[in-house]
Amino acid sequence: MKKNVLIALAVLAAGTLSAQNNFTLSSPDGRLRVEVAVDGTVEYSVLHGDDVMIAPSAISMTTAGVPSFGVDARLAGSSTRSVDDTFDAPVYKRARVRDNFNELTLRFRNNYNIVFRAYDDGAAYRFEYTGKKAFEVLGEQAEFTFPAAAEGVFSYVRGGGNGKTGDKFERQFFNSFENFYTYEPLSSWKSEQLAFLPVVVGGPNGKKVCITEADLMDYPGMYLYGGAKDGTLAGVYAPYPKTVEQGGHNQLQMIVTARENYIARVAGPTCFPWRVMVVAENDAELLDNDMVYKISSPPTGDFSWVKPGKVAWDWWNAWNLYGVDFAAGVNTETYKYYIDFASDHGIEYVILDEGWAVNKRADLMQVVPEIDLPGILGYAAERNVGIILWAGYWAFDRDMENICRHYSDMGVKGFKVDFMDRDDQQMVDFNRRAAETGARYGLLIDLHGTHKPTGLHRTYPNVVNFEGVNGLEQMKWSPDLDQVTYDVTIPFVRQVAGPMDYTQGAMRNATAGNYRSVYSEAMSQGTRCRQLAEYVVFESPLNMLCDSPSNYMNEKECLEFIAAIPTVWDETVVLGGEIAKYVSMARRSGEQWYVGAMTNWTARSLTLDLSFLGEGKFAAEVYRDGVNASRAARDYKKETIGIPEDRRLKIDMAPGGGWTAKIYRVTD
Template identity: 45%
Template structure:
């Protein structure tokens, strides 16, 4: 009897210990970042960077069917700490390999779930891991972000009228609104990534990665106005055709859950990237580190490159003896231009087919003749399709067009990131890889790492790119251009579609459909080809415009779309950025500014010591403040000790090729 009593006391003490309040600490390898995890009646974490609080106690939980809340009254069964320091190759990216160094703490809880926390030198992340034998229904995930002060934010709100009754239908194209946390627009949503501006020059960007069989994360203001809380789109039950040109699926009924999914699985990563200076944000690999490795064994057929694009310039070519438009002769002209300038692809945007049935061709476009014509000239053809038309017969469409010799698809009007659409994106990627087809996801939510898992996906929109310039005179484009390298680009490549040869100052800019113009200088546009990450990079202007500006065209054509090394030289969010990237032994450099003219210093210490380099430089002309097309081209000799000052005009830029 005495032995039984002692055993009972031992069990009771252990159970009491496992359920009482616990604080666990995880630090980054360099010791600057600390995660403090509190396990009490709920699970929360606090993040600090040196003496600065990044996140005050913020709860996390997952609600399953039958009101099972993983994170309510949690019981820690055991924990495991480990340190990882390795590297991996990163094809079709801004650098050849990525160093992956972090400390990890895994907490295993009663009720078949774990939470994995990672602390890197440049940020933190966590994810839930479920280990149940049967399938589960996820009703909600609680992601809370609390702050100790009313900091400024750069927040992309959902501002889309495609379906005003459903805020989760969105093109994910928004400028950033600079507001305090407490000023978050009531009863609205914002999508990721977004930025918090702390004191002491520190900033944090909030992202997610490895979103598979799960909806994307939105945020809204919490009741205390001291932070944000998560929102997710519920699973679609009923859909109908609608939206722009009837090319979207609008949701008429949603379920009361997020997703029905496997009972044993990893949830998406919730990420906070922390910087001590802004330039660090312009060269960050966190999403790449936290995404699943490639599922494509042979990637030798995947060829990044530049694309001659038809839509932005409204098929506007001239000085020809045929009527320009969506027809065979016009596309042969685009192919000839691409071939002459060593541009790898031509895209046939909307109009080449019946938009609702892309197996039916526009009779004015002889697709097979164009494929043969392009092949003779070493140019690949990429076809545009709405998601809805492609989704009717993914396998059949891909099989048919791969046999014809098409190299890839630009898939448009996705406009959602609920679990059903996310699964569709993965299915499209898998099927495209099967038929060795490249993908450019346009009208798309921000990338969350699938580009690493399926590297045949070379680009994503989810950005308010140059195409919007045609009709938005009130948008501050240079400001936006100087903001997205620090926020949106951190999530992955951007189908921004640069390359305007008609350029305008702030006072001279006017919207135009057939002769579209960019805000800012010519050199601003040239610099974007180095600054903006896009393994499949568009040349948005018309062949006629490029041939009139052959010197600029030659420069663009020489810039690759993937790189072996990236160095963020300098920058300040929303003001300016300077980035240099290396491919083999050649460096490419781009710098841009907002509407404020400024002087910047380029320090060439990134070059190999003891060697001389030749720099081809395009800088803003002395009259670029009045005529934005004005530029100066020069060739000079530089080395690792060289430091040069350049004046960037209002909305200006600087572009170099150094070899």
């Protein structure tokens, strides 16, 4: 590993000290600056060139048991360092990641630091506690100030209103972190509503700021609230649970019935989460950003055993097989059929989703009598297919060590854990413990029913996916949702934080006028080629084939493409995009490139710049919208074409359409 780390230490460095202590931290290329002012309080701002991206904004942390941070702030010293490092990223969208930043650490009396980092593509800060005494965090002030007229792209928390504690936000702290996007000025923020991260805000000259967080391990997740002061988004955090009771979906959740007056307990020295501000000069730059990944804690130990891949999934298609001589459903015969399908097409895993364990018992040791789990595991092992089990949160947490040991010994390869639906400190810690325990037993962890990624997938590479997505499952029950527009928004917002358990691959496809929600035989909005393109555009190391094996085997060309496509990549290149309009990008695995593009409900022609291919002769296996895709969304055309020498390739997409290709080198 090539590494170049330069460290410069200073005590209130010359040229940065005045009566009001002012500091300026520049990015490696000098274009982005973080300005910090300390004068009893602490304020920061972020500038890019001559543009103010975030105006002066206050930060502090109110505590009990130790003096508060950023309140009556008294500097004890400062230091700076510069890092230019490159590290391996084995389960990611590129094989190597460059970590290049300048850092300023402000040391304060009363045993705390505030650390600021400036990257070429963003800024971040975090609090650090260096003392030994335990304490409680009563609240954290995290402000992000924009012009009042600034427009945002964000998802409100579903629900709202008064909860059991009387706080207007209480009911919103129990949510699935799924919703469509709102596109409106911050001045129009609904006064009773929180938004979950990430959030994108427009800045000067078409620039954008994406706000999220990273290295969240043992602290509540951050929501944003914009209803108090025009132009200012403020952090809000779920208080620590005081009492909980079993309930919710099939008795698999723990419902908070009372909360403490603090948001976190701290046992000793700790680093708090990074507050991350990705800065992009245009929308397309948001499509490929490594901030959350590179600023999170690196892994320790050997994770070479982690095997990403694709999953034949049962739940979305409601176990609907046809042309078979057994009753399809949650039973051994059905899962053997899924295993045969996966084995025949090189699909790495089959998931047993909800239904394999006895309902409403929250006990993963009680398997329904229709399932011969040892027999299924043995059958899968003979055919080189891994089995992943679905688990409700409380059923998993109440006996985590024993469950992981028991099922790992049986040959299970991982768990998809669902219905956490909170991000208070207890639940964030659960995600970390699930990752850690799974790693000890060689188990993959798919954190479904949870908040956005915050870098846990770097620290524990066995965490191969996260939900926090209003994904394709919504098509089973949402007659009015505009999924097509959502699909060309999430790559610029939610995916900035990390991989998405969106669960694509529908073979029933519908135009805007023909779509309807059908729970047991669901369909997608938009064209067939859109579904194929999502395997390129969406980042997902553990990627579902959501539809029925029976449907896939009637669509052999599409199945061939999906079954062969990688789920982790050596290189990612953005080709273009605008939020809520279109997206196009390319990803490389070995010598082959895959390109995917999607549009909103507007038919669109694009000219793709494929100059990244370099010298040589190339051809492409293309899947494009058919002539009649605007009427019959399943209409598509597969063809092989040569790549033009000038590397400029024109493509056309139908309304709600997509385009995808596998590009390979041609040798004479």
